[in-house]
Amino acid sequence: MLSTKASRDSHGQDSSYFVGWQEYEKNPYHDVRNPTGIIQMGLAENQLSFDLIESWIARNPDAVGLKKNGASMFKELALFQDYHGLPAFKNALVKFMAEIRGNKVKFDPNKLVLTAGSTSANETLMFCLAERGDAFLLPTPYYPGFDRDLKWRTGVEIVPIHCSSSNDFQITMPELEKSYQEAQRLWLESTAFDCPKFISITEALMDRHLENTDIWSRIHIVYSLSKDLGLPGFRVGMIYSNNETVVSAATKMSSFGLISSQTQYLLSRMLSQSKFTSNYMEKNRKRLRKRKEMLVSGLQSAGIKCLKSNAGLFCWVDMRHLLSSQTFEAEEELWKNILYGVRLNIPPGLILPLLGAWLVQNLLCKPL
Amino acid sequence: MRLLSRKATCNTHGQDSSYFLGWQEYEKNPYDEVKNPTGIIQMGLAENQLSFDLLESWLASNPDAAGFKKGGQSIFRELALFQDYHGLPDFKKALVEFMAEIRGNKVSFDQNKIVLTAGATSANETLMFCLAEPGEAFLLPTPYYPGFDRDLKWRTGVEIVPIQCTSSNDFQITSSALEEAFHEAQKRKLRVKGVLITNPSNPLGTTMTRNELNLLLSFVTEKGIHLISDEIYSGTVFSSPGFVSILEVLKDRKCENSQVWDRVHIVYSLSKDLGLPGFRVGAIYSNDDTVVSAATKMSSFGLVSSQTQYLLSALLSDKKFTRNYISENKKRLKQRQTLLVKGLEKAGISCLESNAGLFCWVNMKHLLSSNTFTAEMELWKKIVHEVKLNISPGSSCHCTEPGWFRVCFANMSEETLNLAIQRLKSFVESMNNQSHHQMLKSSRRKSLAKWVFRLSFDHDHREPEER
Numbered sequence: 001m002l003s004t005k006a007s008r009d010s011h012g013q014d015s016s017y018f019v020g021w022q023e024y025e026k027n028p029y030h031d032v033r034n035p036t037g038i039i040q041m042g043l044a045e046n047q048l049s050f051d052l053i054e055s056w057i058a059r060n061p062d063a064v065g066l067k068k069n070g071a072s073m074f075k076e077l078a079l080f081q082d083y084h085g086l087p088a089f090k091n092a093l094v095k096f097m098a099e100i101r102g103n104k105v106k107f108d109p110n111k112l113v114l115t116a117g118s119t120s121a122n123e124t125l126m127f128c129l130a131e132r133g134d135a136f137l138l139p140t141p142y143y144p145g146f147d148r149d150l151k152w153r154t155g156v157e158i159v160p161i162h163c164s165s166s167n168d169f170q171i172t173m174p175e176l177e178k179s180y181q182e183a184q185r186l187w188l189e190s191t192a193f194d195c196p197k198f199i200s201i202t203e204a205l206m207d208r209h210l211e212n213t214d215i216w217s218r219i220h221i222v223y224s225l226s227k228d229l230g231l232p233g234f235r236v237g238m239i240y241s242n243n244e245t246v247v248s249a250a251t252k253m254s255s256f257g258l259i260s261s262q263t264q265y266l267l268s269r270m271l272s273q274s275k276f277t278s279n280y281m282e283k284n285r286k287r288l289r290k291r292k293e294m295l296v297s298g299l300q301s302a303g304i305k306c307l308k309s310n311a312g313l314f315c316w317v318d319m320r321h322l323l324s325s326q327t328f329e330a331e332e333e334l335w336k337n338i339l340y341g342v343r344l345n346i347p348p349g350l351i352l353p354l355l356g357a358w359l360v361q362n363l364l365c366k367p368l
Numbered sequence: 369m370r371l372l373s374r375k376a377t378c379n380t381h382g383q384d385s386s387y388f389l390g391w392q393e394y395e396k397n398p399y400d401e402v403k404n405p406t407g408i409i410q411m412g413l414a415e416n417q418l419s420f421d422l423l424e425s426w427l428a429s430n431p432d433a434a435g436f437k438k439g440g441q442s443i444f445r446e447l448a449l450f451q452d453y454h455g456l457p458d459f460k461k462a463l464v465e466f467m468a469e470i471r472g473n474k475v476s477f478d479q480n481k482i483v484l485t486a487g488a489t490s491a492n493e494t495l496m497f498c499l500a501e502p503g504e505a506f507l508l509p510t511p512y513y514p515g516f517d518r519d520l521k522w523r524t525g526v527e528i529v530p531i532q533c534t535s536s537n538d539f540q541i542t543s544s545a546l547e548e549a550f551h552e553a554q555k556r557k558l559r560v561k562g563v564l565i566t567n568p569s570n571p572l573g574t575t576m577t578r579n580e581l582n583l584l585l586s587f588v589t590e591k592g593i594h595l596i597s598d599e600i601y602s603g604t605v606f607s608s609p610g611f612v613s614i615l616e617v618l619k620d621r622k623c624e625n626s627q628v629w630d631r632v633h634i635v636y637s638l639s640k641d642l643g644l645p646g647f648r649v650g651a652i653y654s655n656d657d658t659v660v661s662a663a664t665k666m667s668s669f670g671l672v673s674s675q676t677q678y679l680l681s682a683l684l685s686d687k688k689f690t691r692n693y694i695s696e697n698k699k700r701l702k703q704r705q706t707l708l709v710k711g712l713e714k715a716g717i718s719c720l721e722s723n724a725g726l727f728c729w730v731n732m733k734h735l736l737s738s739n740t741f742t743a744e745m746e747l748w749k750k751i752v753h754e755v756k757l758n759i760s761p762g763s764s765c766h767c768t769e770p771g772w773f774r775v776c777f778a779n780m781s782e783e784t785l786n787l788a789i790q791r792l793k794s795f796v797e798s799m800n801n802q803s804h805h806q807m808l809k810s811s812r813r814k815s816l817a818k819w820v821f822r823l824s825f826d827h828d829h830r831e832p833e834e835r
Contacts, residue, residue: 001561001594001631006498006662050445057436057444064434066427074427075420080646081487081639116486116648117451120669127523128376132502153497153523153666218371226451233450233674235486249376253523256490257670261646262434262679 005153016335017042017144020345029343042345044313046230048287052280053229056270063269066262073265080261083254085114089268093238096271097223100281105202111240113250114264116257118224118237119149124253125220125239126154128246135159137179139171141316141349165318168307217243225267227313228284234263288313317346375523386748386764388514394758399784409788412758414570414726415779416604416643418700422693423642426683433682436675443678450674453667455484459681463651466684467636470603470694475615481653483663484677486670488600488637488650489519492564494666495633495652496524498659499594505529505558506596507549509541511729511765511772513570520564529553529560532768535731538720539572541565541580546587562594562631563587568601568611571765571774572729573705573722575605581617585628594631603641603694605724606702630656638680640726641697647676701726701778704785708777711789715796726778730759733771735799744770755795757788 020042029037057064066074080086087109094107115121130136132155138146139161150156161179163169201219210216221240226232236259239250271277295315296306307316323330335348390412399407427434436444450456457479464477485491500506502525508516509531520526531549533539546563553560563584567576588595597614605611614632623629634653639645649672652663684690708728709719720729736743741763748761751773762772777785 001499001592002656002658002662003498003501006658045449047445047449050448053448054442054444061435064436065431066434072424074424075417078420078423078644078646079415079417081648116670116673117668123669128373129371131373148665148668153669231448233448235451235671235673243372245372245376249372252518255487255518256493256523257486258648260486260648260673260676263673263675266675 015144015147016332017347020335020339020347023339024345027343036343038339038343038345040345042347044227045232046227046284046288046313048230048291049280049284050230052276052283053231053270056273056276057266060269063266066265077261077265080264081258083251083258085112085259086261086264086268088272089264090114092268092271095274096277097240099274099277100228101200101203105200105206107202107240111242111247113239113241113247113254114259115237115239115250115254116235116259117226117232118222119145120235120254120257121222121224121237121239122146122149123154124250124257125222125246126150126156127253128249129220130154130156133157137161137176139163139169141169144347165307169316217241220246229280231267234267235259236263236267386745386761390748390752390758390760393752397756399756401781401784406756408752408756408758409784409791410758410779411776411788412760412774413779414640414776415645416640416697416701416726417779418643418704419693419697420643422689422696423644423683426686426689430682430686433679436678447674447678450677451671453664453671455482455672456674456677456681458685459677460484462681462684463636464653465687466690467602467653469687469690470641471611471613471616475613475619477615477653481655481660483652483654483660483667484672485650485652485663485667486648486672487639487645488598488635489515490648490667490670491635491637491650491652492516492519492596492598493524494663494670495596495635495659496520496526497666498662499596499633500524500526500561502526503558504561505553505556507531507546507553507560507563509533509539509545509565509569511539511571511762511767513566514760514764514766516564526561527553527556527558529556529558530766531563535720535769535772538574539569539729540577541583543583543587546583550591560591560593562596564596564598566598566600567614568599568605568724570601570725571727571760571762572720573725573727574720574729575609575611575724577609578612578617581612581614582621585614585617585621585623585632588631589626589628592627594633595628596633596635598635600635600637601640601725602636603697604701604726606698606705607723609723611724630654630659633659642693644680647680648672649676649680704777704782707782707785708775708789711786712775712792715789715793716800717792717796727774727776730773730775731771732773733769735796736771739770741770747771748773751792751795755791757791 024038024040024042027037028034029039062068062070066072066077090109090112094109094112097107098105113121113124115124126136135157136150137159140163142160146158150158159179161171162175163171201221205211205216205219219242222237223240224237225234226236239246241247241250292309292315299306299315299317305318307318309315319334320326322334324333331348335346338344338346394408394410394412397407398404399409432438432440436442436447460479460482464479464482468476483491483494485494496506505527506520507529510533512530516528520528529549529552531541531545533541533545550560565576565584568574569576584595595614599613602611602613614634618624618629618632632655635650636653637650638647639649654660654663705722705728712719712728712730718731720731722728732747733739735747737746744761744763748759751757751759760774762770762774765774780788
């Protein structure tokens with residue numbers, strides 16, 4: 001009587017990624033109330049810079065009070081459901097996105113589509129670019145949520161691009177070609193091309209002077225404020241595309257997941273202040289680097305190595321030497337030991353196919 | 369190789385319909401009391417702008433709710449991180465209690481059976497994904513909300529088969545209309561998974577009778593299919609016979625342990641009752657655990673901002689506020705509807721008798737040049753471009769009879785509504801004058817002909833025959 005989507009397991013939420021999360025929920029660590037509980041290290045959240053945001057809010061009460069220069073904006077915001085998004089918010093967002101990329105690229109707010117989180121953005125792009133049964137290629141290891149976000153309701157398939165530790169998991173042409181043999185479409189995800197700093201795909205395209213080519217209209221960027229600003233609860237995501245048809249279709253589809261106007265307003269005020277954003281980005285990066293160094297050196301003293309990293313809210317940790325055998329069964333065994341014995345929730349690489357036992361260990365989520 | 373999906377390139381988003389076109393015309397030339405007094409008055413948008421003062425004064429007295437504070441303490445961090453698709457517990461509790469209050473507490477809701485979504489748009493689509501495969505169908509009584517063509521069908525691949533309702537019985541659902549729709553679906557080789565009703569109805573502005581609800585329950589029980597009741601306008605019922613929720617009827621029929629219990633699902637939203645479409649707050653309520661579980665996971669694709677959940681949990685937990693709001697809001701809606709109905713009456717235009725909603729279902733058949741949808745479109749274009757009112761033609765709502773229009777009354781000031789009524793009155797008068805003029809012309813022609821005829825026969829002394 002129900003659809004197959006509702007009744008089967010295709011939501012992918014029986015994977016160990018979610019199981020670990022559930023175990024944590026049953027017995028969560030708390031420094032006072034539950035010091036022997038499970039420490040959550042499986043959640044990629046950025047809790048390091050809330051103080052900066054909170055102090056901004058304290059100085060700018062109008063932004064939360066839905067006021068502008070003391071006058072109430074409540075009615076306008078309460079009624080604002082235009083799927084083109086709050087113009088002031090889109091303008092502030094493209095400015096922020098450019099700042100993150102060192103202002104080496106510029107973004108056009110008319111090519112931006114707002115969505116309720118990048119979860120919604122990714123699914124919407126699948127609906128726009130692929131039919132059921134079509135496929136996208138993803139380099140492994142990848143975020144477990146993609147199995148649900150990209151495939152569940154869309155019927156799109158994921159074909160992995162196998163990456164291995166032999167070259168620090170970088171994407172290679174032979175592996176790309178191999179995956180392509182099994183699939184129909186190519187989606188280039190933003191990557192750091194063998195360089196110590198982040199290079200946006202847009203920058204790479206511009207460097208190669210590809211602005212007016214066919215490929216320009218086939219590159220799409222997804223972004224969200226859930227990680228950089230640590231605001232996953234506010235559901236702020238977006239799609240950026242040079243393809244007018246994609247922007248148009250995605251805009252209409254965003255009706256199924258619009259961002260609350262209350263939230264758009266608050267963030268438009270915050271992100272339009274360059275003084276705040278430049279200070280935030282600088283401090284946030286410093287704090288993330290410090291935390292990462294703490295984890296890496298801590299693990300080192302335990303004889304555990306990490307993949308050299310320069311971004312994100314987590315480390316990719318090598319615990320192969322702790323396996324009873326070089327198998328995924330042994331990896332799962334180790335994961336269970338760590339979850340129930342050591343009481344740390346860290347998602348195993350098993351669910352991130354297919355190469356060896358790598359365990360994701362997050363930077364500490366709670367400040368010490 | 370097709371570069372984009374068919375969904376992205378075709379027209380099934382339904383946004384080429386006149387419902388959206390009228391909106392676009394309005395956007396080009398919007399009425400403003402001061403800046404553009406001859407512009408188009410928007411009467412095609414079902415918004416509730418009548419009770420913002422109540423919300424604003426509550427906000428002013430409760431700054432913590434919007435300021436991320438609880439008992440003076442900042443909870444910013446907790447809210448910023450809260451992305452649990454089970455929703456903020458305090459908000460769900462406040463929401464189900466509010467829903468019960470709207471139903472006169474004749475039914476109660478379990479907060480564990482509610483799924484929060486970014487608006488009813490998201491709720492309806494999600495239910496389709498949960499209940500039907502691509503190519504299967506849902507039956508909907510006509511006329512229905514034009515947005516359903518996009519929301520229910522576009523990305524899901526589900527079909528809509530209409531249950532034809534007519535003015536002969538005030539557009540009520542009959543068992544023969546239900547059976548006919550079911551057979552039509554079978555003829556089209558579509559497997560019917562359920563019926564979706566909007567109660568109170570958009571665009572009719574009427575609550576469903578107990579009789580209709582019983583009929584529907586018997587029908588879905590017999591066919592073994594689902595019933596979705598979109599009760600988004602449940603808080604806008606301003607006069608008798610009052611609102612009867614499908615859950616109340618289920619209770620009365622003692623269906624709690626029957627199979628149909630699990631197949632009735634309710635959709636709700638705060639966009640109409642509270643006038644907050646911008647905040648994107650919708651919900652699915654279901655007694656089926658699997659539906660709740662699947663819909664909860666699917667809500668990941670459209671969660672309600674935690675900032676908004678918190679604000680509204682504080683608002684809706686204030687029972688003094690909600691009680692006052694519900695009753696005051698109803699009063700104001702009733703007063704506005706009366707204004708419109710009486711105004712239209714003076715212009716010789718009648719409406720379907722209504723007791724809910726933010727609009728009237730207006731009968732302009734007598735203004736059509738012919739009883740056709742072409743004539744309806746003609747009339748609609750005149751009203752948009754000459755009378756400068758954006759109203760929704762019945763054909764955009766899939767009405768089977770030409771000449772009906774949905775006219776909204778709660779999204780403007782009283783002055784603007786009066787102006788709109790004036791414009792319509794003048795338009796009708798000018799149409800009457802025109803047709804009177806035509807009649808005069810043709811009767812003058814007739815007398816001239818008679819006179820000429822008489823002259824020509826005069827010397828015969830024979831009486832001409834009467835024509």
